[in-house]
Amino acid sequence: MSARGLRGVLIVLTMTGLGVASYLTYVHYAGVMPVCTTGGSCEKVQTSVYAEFAGMPVALIGLLGYVAILALLLRPQSETTRFTAMTFVLIGFAFSAYLTYREVYSIHAICEWCAASALILTVMAPLSVWRFLQGPVSSRSASTLQSSNGDGRGRVPAGP
């Protein structure tokens, strides 16, 4: 997959994740029950003690995380944006894994929305790592994390 294609896939995935997190954040603050095909298990998870972390609803944390990743993906790309986006995705992936562990072993219920977000991040993790590692290596591109000149495409400011 080309660098541009990879970036496109990541953007689509982030927007999907953003949609899920937005819905769950709305559900939390509106006090409504989430749409759930598995009976009451979504509600069980959303109202559990693990649905909040450091005083913040986990859905909101996810929402902010996805917004940050999307912002990083939409900007003109550089070594810095690729690295930072990868970092955020890895943090999101690890946190989702922890929450899934809690669903299975502590709450004994799975919320399909949370599972969807976890799946999205699981796919995004290797993609964003790959994109970072396979970034342009020509000396014309930003070969350090200090500059942000865009990818090695000559004078074109924005690139994949």
Next chain:
Amino acid sequence: MTRKQRREQGRRQRRALEQAEAARTLRRKRLRLLGIISALVACGIVLVLIVSAGASKKLTPGSAQSRAAVSDVTTLLRGVPQGGNVLGRATAPVTLQYFGDLQCPVCRSFSTQALPSIVAKWVHTGKLKVEYRSLQTATRDPEVFAAQQLAALAAGKQGKLWNFVETFYREQGEEGSGYVTEGFIAQVARQVPGLDLSRWASDRGNSALAGQVVSDAQAASASGLGGTPAFLIGISGGQMGRLEPSSFTDSAPFDQAIARLVHSTSRP
């Protein structure tokens, strides 16, 4: 090739080598950064696990909290007869039915703040008996609810239901954290003095007890009870009526209702 061309070629070759070297360095640097980030994220998650594990308070056997709870319960129940789910003399004229969910924190408050006074004033004197019944509220998982209630009823087969229930209430963990595991239930049982654990374990599978959990739920529903703790009160053997005290942590509203019924039974 001319000298100029040779120089050009040399320069090109050198530049190509430099670029290749730079590319290698860059790749190594990226891998190193990835390694650092991955290690940091992994440490972060371990930290999160440690911090959140503290939230789902796990009771350690022999801890100060455990000993205090057992001591409290022993004091509360000293000298009071128990049988099945009943606390107090079977011949007591007034019956109070206490519908609770072992994971419900408000029930815990009632048990620790209002119940001791009720036991001292009315149960010790043989005027009142309290029956413990179950109604699922705080417990999220119906299987866990059944397991914990059956554990209590099984202790009741050895006349120690109230030790089990009152110890459980005093050792509740954080609501909704999934702390009631098989291990937790067994640990509560181990703190019931004189409980025959193997007999208790087999009684947990008693189908009559399982039927009791079901009939408790039906009775609660029939009386329109929605939350816990919930109370029915009446003359022993007679019709039970709903008691809605103004407070769960003060015995005064209970005293009033009990006193009224006790006086009605002592009338000729």
